[in-house]
Amino acid sequence: MKVILLEDVKSLGKKGQLVDVSDGYARNFILAKKLGLEATSKNMNDLKLQKAHEDKLAAERLAEAKAFAEDLKKVEVTLSIKTGEGGKLFGSISSKEIAQAAKEQLNLDIDKKKLVLPNPIKAVGTTLVPIKLHPQVTGELKVVVREA
The missing domain is CATH 3.10.430.100 (Ribosomal protein L9, C-terminal domain)
Structure with a gap:
């Protein structure tokens, strides 16, 4: 199952990363503890929009500095x-x-x-x-x- 991580997970990946994990691990650990979301098309699109927004904010902070x-x-x-x-x-x-x-x-x-x-x-x-x-x-x- 493909999962989008909402937080850094040790030995798995960083926040915002798309990872492939077993179905049981995803259901019982990642999704249960709200550490990630299932990688549906809607969630993937939300991730892209969120990354674009973060990049825009980072560029604004750099320009201000x-x-x-x-x-x-x-x-x-x-x-x-x-x-x-x-x-x-x-x-x-x-x-x-x-x-x-x-x-x-x-x-x-x-x-x-x-x-x-x-x-x-x-x-x-x-x-x-x-x-x-x-x-x-x-x-x-x-x-x-x-x-x-």
């Missing part, structure tokens, strides 16, 4: 911090502080977890901080650190 990445190139965030001799900072600037400054100065909601900052900023100057907006899109935010 690309547009946001372009907008980020035009703006910068300025942070002031106390410094010692030679321009060394007392402390450092983390992704949390950058996200807060972006919210206050530019009114941008950027998740601090999306900021790709391997090490906190420990020097005065300009730094380009990558932001993971989408699995395929990475934007850059210009962060300017000044002496207080």
Whole structure:
């Protein structure tokens, strides 16, 4: 019996996949636990429409992320911090502080977890901080650190 999976089933397949299983397994496990549907022509058509809708939404999210990445190139965030001799900072600037400054100065909601900052900023100057907006899109935010 051909079955369309509604959820990931271990050792069988992923959600939305068409698999061929024995009639008893389909009736007693897959259909009984609502893990899949019988692959009728109506269900197959519904699956195609659902996949088309998901692809459209994914394309829209990708376009939004690309547009946001372009907008980020035009703006910068300025942070002031106390410094010692030679321009060394007392402390450092983390992704949390950058996200807060972006919210206050530019009114941008950027998740601090999306900021790709391997090490906190420990020097005065300009730094380009990558932001993971989408699995395929990475934007850059210009962060300017000044002496207080």
